[in-house]
Amino acid sequence: MDIQFEQVGYTYQPDTPFAFCALKDINLTIKEGSYTAIVGHTGSGKSTLLQHLNALIKPTAGVVKIGDRLITTDTxxxxxxxxxxxxxxxxxxxxAQLFEETIEKDVAFGPKNFGVEGEELKKVVRDSLQMVGLDDSYLERSPxxxxxxxxxxxxxxxxxxxxPSVLVLDExxxxxDPRGRKEMMGMFYDLHKEQGITIVLVTHLMDDVANFADYVIVLEKGQVIKQGLPKQVFTDTQWLTTQQLGVPAATTFAQQLMARGFQFDTIPLTTKELAQEIAKILRKSGEQV
Incomplete structure (x- = not known):
């Protein structure tokens, strides 16, 4: 299921003295099965765009297509x-949204409201907990x-x-802590690969974008100012700095090495890519000796 934005705009409190345009002329596609990152500093429109992805809010201009559903201001x-x-x-x-007395009841709340009952509901709860690394021993515990x-x-x-076929992750x-962050991001990536879930990641951590995303959308003042593959977006590190966006740590380190005379075939984005590029340089040095 693709999600498409066609000339989407959103204005808070329209036709009032307090009107504020949060999104303007947004055109983008989140492809089914992709891992898309949405980045931009505070106030760029990320949160407003995110809420359009499942029609929590509806556009005041343009159309959002969620699968075969068209969402407009009149929907x-x-x-x-x-x-x-x-x-x-x-x-x-x-x-902060947990509220039930047991974990089983909390996880069951959503599907139960959609009519899932009995053994099917119990299976859904157990399967969902298993996907996040928690076994049946947690069912009767208080969250x-x-x-x-x-x-x-x-x-x-x-x-x-x-x-869901699409999972949207807001920071x-x-x-x-670093260990918890690594485990959490690994869990989402496994869900993406093993369950085929489309992931939309809203983040300010460029290392996570470089390590996991296959497409990047950059927002600034409610508009898309760049989008493409991570390699395309992160190649222009000066532009990223100008936009007050971070640069992946591996890329920063590679730039420091380049300033000392190292030459890379491609600019690395991840630690793995950096290691591979350094290994190439060392092999070439060995051959020359």
Whole structure:
């Protein structure tokens, strides 16, 4: 299921003295099966765009196509339930949305509201917890007895229990330590590869974009100012710096080596690519000796 934006605009409190244009003339496509990163500094429009992905808000101009559904400013809310099931959003600090007395009840809440019952519901809950690395021993526990990272996994399991084909992640590792961040990002990548889930990652961490995304969309003042493959977007590091966007750590280190005379066939984005490029240089040096 593709998601397309065609000349989409969004204005908060239109036709009032407080009107604010958050998105303007957005044209983009999030391809089915892709891992797309949306980046931009605070105020660029990321959060507003994110809420259009499952029609939490509707465009004030243009059209959002979610699969075969057309969402415009006049689309009635009563027909959007299935769209919101197909596109699951994990907001920042999702653990704050936990509320049931047991983990089983919390994860079951969404699918139960869609009519899933009995053994099917129990299976959905267990399968969803397994996808986030939690076994059946967690079912009867209170979510509020868990660590912060485990609570976040439970909240994500609640979204996965709806069996979305698209998973939208809004700064999903905010507040986690480096180990927790690595584990969380690895979990999302496994879901993408093993379950075929389309991932949309909203982040300010360029290393995560370089390591996982296959397409990047850059927002600035409510407009798309660049989009393409990570290699295309990150090649112009001066432009990234001008836009106050980070540069992947491996790329920064490669630039420092280039300033000392090293020459790379391609600019590395990840630690793995950097290691491969350095290995090439060392092999060439050995051959010359």
């Amino acid at each position: 009635p809310n009563k027909n959007l339930k299935e769209v919101r099931k197909e596109v699951g959003i994990v907001f920042q600090f999702p653990e 509020f007895e868990l660590s912060g990272g485990q609570m976040r996994r439970v909240a994500i399991a609640g979204v996965l229990a709806m069996k 999903p590792t905010a507040g986690l």
